[in-house]
Amino acid sequence: MLRLWACLLLLGCLTQAVPFYGGDGSFGSDSGDTEFIPLEQQQQQHQQGRQVPATVAVAQAGQPLGGSSASGLEQKPFNVDAITTDINAPNPAVFFQQSFPFFGNEFFNSFGGFGIGNAQEPWWKGPNVCTEKEENESTSPDADVDETVDTFGQERDGIGSVVRSPLFGQFQFSVNSCAEKPNKHVCTKIINQNGKKKTLTLTRQCCHGYGRPRNADFATPCEKIEIKDIEATAADMGAKQFIESARSAGQLSQMLGNSQKVTLFLPNDAAFVEYRGGQQQQENNVEDAKAEASSTSSSNTPSSIYKLHAVLGEIQLEDVPNEKLLQTELPDQKIRINSYQLPPALGLEPYRYAANCVPIEKHDKLSEQALVHTLSGVLKPLTKNVMDIIRERADLSIMRTVLEKTNISAILESADKPVTIFVPTDKAFDKLEPHLRRALKEGRGCASNILKNHMLDLTFCSLATVPGAKTTAYNLLGESLLLNRTQTPQNQTAIYINNVAKILDADIMGTNGVIHVIDTILPTESALPMTTLMSQKNLTIFKQLLEASGYDNQFDDLNNVTIFAPTDKSLQNTEWARILKEQPEQLHQNADLLKFLNYHVIKPMIKTCDLSEQSLPTVEGSKVRLNLYSTHALFSDVMNRATVNCARLVHFDDESCGSVLHQVDRPLSPPKNNLLKMLEANPNYSKFLDFVREANLTQLLTNDSHSYTLLVPKNDVFEEFSESSESSKNPAQSQAENVALVKTHIVEDVVCCAGIIPTNWPFVRSIEAISGQHLRITRDRRPKIENSGVTKCDVMATNGILHEINDIIVPRQKPAQRQHQLLPPVGGNFQPQRDFDVFF
Numbered sequence: 027m028l029r030l031w032a033c034l035l036l037l038g039c040l041t042q043a044v045p046f047y048g049g050d051g052s053f054g055s056d057s058g059d060t061e062f063i064p065l066e067q068q069q070q071q072h073q074q075g076r077q078v079p080a081t082v083a084v085a086q087a088g089q090p091l092g093g094s095s096a097s098g099l100e101q102k103p104f105n106v107d108a109i110t111t112d113i114n115a116p117n118p119a120v121f122f123q124q125s126f127p128f129f130g131n132e133f134f135n136s137f138g139g140f141g142i143g144n145a146q147e148p149w150w151k152g153p154n155v156c157t158e159k160e161e162n163e164s165t166s167p168d169a170d171v172d173e174t175v176d177t178f179g180q181e182r183d184g185i186g187s188v189v190r191s192p193l194f195g196q197f198q199f200s201v202n203s204c205a206e207k208p209n210k211h212v213c214t215k216i217i218n219q220n221g222k223k224k225t226l227t228l229t230r231q232c233c234h235g236y237g238r239p240r241n242a243d244f245a246t247p248c249e250k251i252e253i254k255d256i257e258a259t260a261a262d263m264g265a266k267q268f269i270e271s272a273r274s275a276g277q278l279s280q281m282l283g284n285s286q287k288v289t290l291f292l293p294n295d296a297a298f299v300e301y302r303g304g305q306q307q308q309e310n311n312v313e314d315a316k317a318e319a320s321s322t323s324s325s326n327t328p329s330s331i332y333k334l335h336a337v338l339g340e341i342q343l344e345d346v347p348n349e350k351l352l353q354t355e356l357p358d359q360k361i362r363i364n365s366y367q368l369p370p371a372l373g374l375e376p377y378r379y380a381a382n383c384v385p386i387e388k389h390d391k392l393s394e395q396a397l398v399h400t401l402s403g404v405l406k407p408l409t410k411n412v413m414d415i416i417r418e419r420a421d422l423s424i425m426r427t428v429l430e431k432t433n434i435s436a437i438l439e440s441a442d443k444p445v446t447i448f449v450p451t452d453k454a455f456d457k458l459e460p461h462l463r464r465a466l467k468e469g470r471g472c473a474s475n476i477l478k479n480h481m482l483d484l485t486f487c488s489l490a491t492v493p494g495a496k497t498t499a500y501n502l503l504g505e506s507l508l509l510n511r512t513q514t515p516q517n518q519t520a521i522y523i524n525n526v527a528k529i530l531d532a533d534i535m536g537t538n539g540v541i542h543v544i545d546t547i548l549p550t551e552s553a554l555p556m557t558t559l560m561s562q563k564n565l566t567i568f569k570q571l572l573e574a575s576g577y578d579n580q581f582d583d584l585n586n587v588t589i590f591a592p593t594d595k596s597l598q599n600t601e602w603a604r605i606l607k608e609q610p611e612q613l614h615q616n617a618d619l620l621k622f623l624n625y626h627v628i629k630p631m632i633k634t635c636d637l638s639e640q641s642l643p644t645v646e647g648s649k650v651r652l653n654l655y656s657t658h659a660l661f662s663d664v665m666n667r668a669t670v671n672c673a674r675l676v677h678f679d680d681e682s683c684g685s686v687l688h689q690v691d692r693p694l695s696p697p698k699n700n701l702l703k704m705l706e707a708n709p710n711y712s713k714f715l716d717f718v719r720e721a722n723l724t725q726l727l728t729n730d731s732h733s734y735t736l737l738v739p740k741n742d743v744f745e746e747f748s749e750s751s752e753s754s755k756n757p758a759q760s761q762a763e764n765v766a767l768v769k770t771h772i773v774e775d776v777v778c779c780a781g782i783i784p785t786n787w788p789f790v791r792s793i794e795a796i797s798g799q800h801l802r803i804t805r806d807r808r809p810k811i812e813n814s815g816v817t818k819c820d821v822m823a824t825n826g827i828l829h830e831i832n833d834i835i836v837p838r839q840k841p842a843q844r845q846h847q848l849l850p851p852v853g854g855n856f857q858p859q860r861d862f863d864v865f866f
Contacts, residue, residue, distance in 0.1 A: 149238060150211040150230040152247035160227040207344045209238055209248070237392070240375070251392070256282065256290070259393035265292035265400045267299060268335070277332040281355065288396040289341040289352075291361065291381050293404045301404040334359055334405050340397045343379050343389045349444055349485060359407055362444070362535075366490040381405065383487035383533040383540050412445060412536040413438035422543070424452045424467065431469030434477045438539075445539035446482040446499075448523060450547045451530070458547060461557045461582055466547075470583065472683030475553030478502035485540055488532040491521055505550060523548060552681050555582040559682040560591060565689065567597040568626075570606055574613040577620060581627075587645070587685045590626045590670050592693040600693060621646050625696055631686050634678045637668050648696035651733070655781030660789060670694065672778035672820035672827060697822040701736050702727035704823050713744040714771075721765040726772070727825075734826035735773040735793075737811060739834050766837040769797035776827055779819035782809040799838060811835065 149155070204213040210231040217224050232238060232248035239246065254262070256278075260269040269292065272278040282288055293301065333355040341352060343363070351360040365377045379386040384403040391398045413435050416422050429435040438445060455463055466473050481502045491497045491511040499507050510522050521529040523544065531543035551559060557578050560569040568591045572578040581589075597603050602619065605612055613619050624646035641649045653672070654665035668675045670690060677689040699707065702724055705715045718724055727736070773793050784805045785791050792800040793811075801812045809816040811831065818830035 146245040148211075148244050149242075149247050150206075152245075154233050154236040154248035154250070155230050156233040158229040158231075160225075160229070162225040164223045164225075206244075210344070253392055253394055256393045256395045256398070259391060259398055260292055263292070263388050263391055263398060263400045264294050265298070265398075267295040268292045268332075271298070271302070272332045275329055275332065277329055281332055281336040282395045283338070286338060287340045289337045289339060289399070290396045291335045291337070291386070291399050291401055291405065293335070293401045294387060297401065297403045330356055330407065331404070334407060335401075336396075337361065342397070343377075343386065343399065356407070361405065362485060364485050364487055364489075366487075368492065369495055378489055380487045380489045382408065382535045383485070383489065385487075385489045406535075408535055408537045410536055411439050411441070412447060412539045412541055415534060415536050415541055416447075416449060421451050421453075422449050424455050425449050428466055428469055428473060429477060432474040432477060434474055434481075437481070441538045443483055443538075444485040446484060446486040446542070447539070448480045448527065448529070448542045448544045448548065450480070450527070450544055454527075454545055454547050459558050459561065461555045461578065464579070465555045465582060472553040472555075475503060475683065476547070476550065479505065479548050479550040479553060480544075482507075486542075487540060488521060488529070488542070493519075503550065503552065505552075507548070552683070554682050556584065556589065556682050556685060556687065557582055559680060559687055563591075563677070563680060563687065563689065564594065565591045567594045567603055567606070568592055571602055571613065571619065572623060574606055574610045575616055575619045575623065576614050577623065581623075584627065584645075585684045586629060586631045588628050588630070588632045589685065589687050590628075590650075590673070590675075590690045590694060591687060592626070592673075593676065593689055593691060596690070596692045602693075622693075622695070625650070625694055631684065633681075633686055634668060634675070634688070644696075646696065650694060651776060653776050653778060653781065655778070655783075657783050667780060669778050669780050671822055672776075672780060674780040695822070697824045699823060700728050700730065700825045701734060701823045701828060704821065704828055705736075705738070710740045711738050713741045714738050714768075717764050717768050720761070721768045723765070723768050723772075730825045732774060732825065733776050735775060735777045736823075736826060736828045737771040737773070737814065737831050737835065738828055739771075739814070739831055743832065743834055763837070766797055767834070770795045770799050770801075770835050770837045772796050773801070777803070778827065779809045779816060779829070782811075782816075797837060801835065 204211060206212075210229065212230075213228045215226045217226075235250060235253060236248040237251045238248055257266065257269050257273075260266045269278065272281060281290065336355040337352045338355065343365070346352075346363045346365070348363070348365050350363045352363060353360055361381045362383075364380045364383070366380075367377055368375060370376075379389060379399075381399070381401060382405055384401045384405060387400045387402050389399040410418070413429070416426050416429065416438070426435075429438065438447060455466065458466070462476075466476060479501055482499050483502060484499075486499055488511075490499075491509045493511045493513065497509045497511075499509065501507055508524050510525070512520050512522065514520050521532065523529070527544040527546040527548055529542045530545050531541075534541040534543070551562070554562070557569055557572060560566075560572075569578070572581055602613075602622065625644050625648060627645040628642045628650060629645070637652055637654060639653050641651045643649050650670050651672075653669045655667045655669070656664050657667050658664050668678075670688075671694050673690040673692040673694060675688050676691050678686075680687040702718075705711045705718065705727070718727065727734070773795055775793065777793055782803050782805050783791075785803075790802055791804070792802045794800050804810050807815075809819065809829075811829070812835045814831035814833040814835055816829045817832050821828040821830070
């Protein structure tokens with residue numbers, strides 16, 4: 027089977043090979059210019075005895091995205107994944123041919139007997155098709171580069187493929203890829219040879235007066251269509267009221283021009299009648315209604331409104347790129363065209379179109395005088411940018427203030443790029459948590475991030491949302507906004523964003539974008555004040571301590587910091603929690619509480635992926651010690667557990683406004699004593715302290731330049747050693763044993779209890795005491811070090827930590843270095859040593 031595919035692949039490549047030099051297609055030929063050879067002609071040259079060329083791949087490309095497939099298979103519904111600035115996607119069938127050009131249409135038709143190929147004639151090879159050929163030649167800066175570029179649909183899709191031709195002797199590998207639309211088939215070929223770049227474009231389309239039904243099969247030919255005058259066409263499309271009003275006002279002839287091609291965007295009858303009623307009501311409320319009426323037609327419609335709906339030239343929507351601005355016949359007024367892709371199962375059209383966010387219902391209908399599109403609303407003159415509109419609305423005053431304080435208003439005033447903003451009302455700010463509301467109103471902290479969470483760098487009309495499908499748009503933070511269009515019990519349409527905010531007023535169009543008014547501010551964790559983030563993460567006690575102390579605003583203003591916040595469970599039995607519950611007034615401006623809180627904050631912002639074993643200063647001034655451990659029995663070098671002052675990080679990396687929040691399983695307190703002073707301060711450690719002093723190791727335990735783990739047995743553990751056994755030993759020998767005993771209980775590293783995990787042979791872990799002895803560590807009910815269980819963990823000192831253990835770790839004696847003799851000495855009596863057998 028693999029050989030068959032390889033042969034087919036080679037066959038597909040060979041059938042597409044075209045001579046590199048010579049013939050009519052050579053740049054170096056003196057006989058004339060390079061001739062553009064369409065794909066079907068190449069195939070006919072290579073097919074011997076075959077009457078019908080293979081066109082299934084390109085034919086499928088012509089099928090609209092929303093139409094029924096040629097095979098008749100029912101399309102399954104799927105979600106609208108994203109709305110971006112590049113809204114128009116290539117046809118998947120053509121994309122396949124572009125991605126794998128070596129197969130070509132020849133390859134697909136070789137399987138015609140299996141139902142893959144199709145030998146029907148495409149419409150653009152049939153009758154009533156007009157062909158336009160365009161040729162451009164230029165000089166490429168890379169004179170030594172030979173390449174063939176076949177691209178399609180750049181006037182709409184902005185997507186092309188580049189095929190750098192491999193050379194097989196004197197041959198050039200060439201593939202044609204074309205874009206197909208309902209009434210147009212465009213092939214573009216770019217050939218770059220020896221610095222000469224030639225672009226050949228061949229456009230086939232139904233001749234004037236001919237057309238094909240939308241969503242027609244690829245073989246359906248161009249047929250003569252009935253072309254009526256503008257009034258009859260508008261009546262057929264349900265938009266006669268606008269045309270009649272324009273004729274009554276004497277504007278119709280001006281709109282249609284003198285034998286010039288014109289495109290009309292006609293409001294449907296229902297929309298225009300509603301508009302005229304509203305216009306009449308407005309004029310009745312104006313004191314100089316008579317003067318105003320004199321400048322309008324009998325229909326009470328301003329004359330400028332007609333020219334606003336007319337554009338010079340025949341503008342077919344399928345040829346208009348997204349965000350295209352069309353100049354109307356009304357000076358300084360443009361129509362912004364937006365297109366949004368539809369899932370095939372949700373409609374017959376592959377795209378939905380909007381003009382200034384007014385939905386286009388029917389489009390591309392040809393009349394004798396103009397090309398006609400109908401709208402579901404009336405276009406209004408646009409004179410203000412998005413920011414100006416926000417300034418004028420009284421219910422958006424808070425948002426206006428925040429936009430100006432953060433200078434985000436400059437984005438909304440710029441005409442360089444389109445913008446969409448979801449603007450919360452003033453009432454929406456009242457729903458916010460106080461800290462977030464204050465930060466927003468003052469424009470401090472991450473207020474700009476919260477605003478950018480409401481903004482898109484494209485024109486997102488409500489038309490882009492589809493009932494029954496999820497529509498995702500990406501804001502200026504790169505985060506997704508999920509929009510759902512639902513039907514209310516009152517049979518009204520509602521659009522929700524992230525299932526949080528409801529759009530109250532949609533599609534308020536400005537010269538540089540669109541506004542949607544919403545009832546709730548859209549939250550984003552990356553822009554929340556720290557205290558607000560603590561509320562969301564259920565760190566209520568720590569947050570309440572901040573609020574009771576009066577330092578909560580100060581914490582919200584911190585930037586580029588790391589906060590280690592104790593969980594509620596770890597704080598609930600502390601003295602601070604008791605005071606908070608019984609006498610909270612004592613916590614206000616409490617200096618000790620401020621030190622406690624600041625000891626949980628370090629600079630800079632450090633996420634877990636950037637943690638390393640080190641000591642870092644806190645905002646309080648003292649240092650905290652960070653340690654990393656591995657909980658993998660096999661992969662001991664993979665550090666996946668972190669501690670700060672031996673408190674374990676149980677939840678981490680919650681970002682908030684340039685800072686990060688980690689949760690720890692115990693509150694942090696700065697150590698006050700070194701290891702020696704801790705021994706001296708605890709009477710239960712007096713016997714071990716005596717051993718330390720006898721071993722002359724007190725200086726070691728006061729050294730702050732190193733960090734140690736000290737394993738301390740309590741006094742009762744030493745009671746088993748009798749005074750008689752100690753007195754019978756040689757003093758020199760006793761001194762050496764004391765030194766060895768103490769050094770076996772000191773490790774030059776910080777080994778927190780959180781870093782001791784259950785282990786079994788062969789994955790045994792150990793730590794090395796300063797005596798050189800390796801101490802096995804493991805865990806069952808409690809951490810164990812050699813034969814001793816840890817009864818009290820992680821007592822912090824300025825130069826390390828102390829573990830209280832329930833047994834003495836006895837130093838292992840090093841084996842004596844003996845020279846074993848295999849033969850007895852000459853002339854002497856041989857006495858075998860007691861470990862002679864062990865030697866062997």
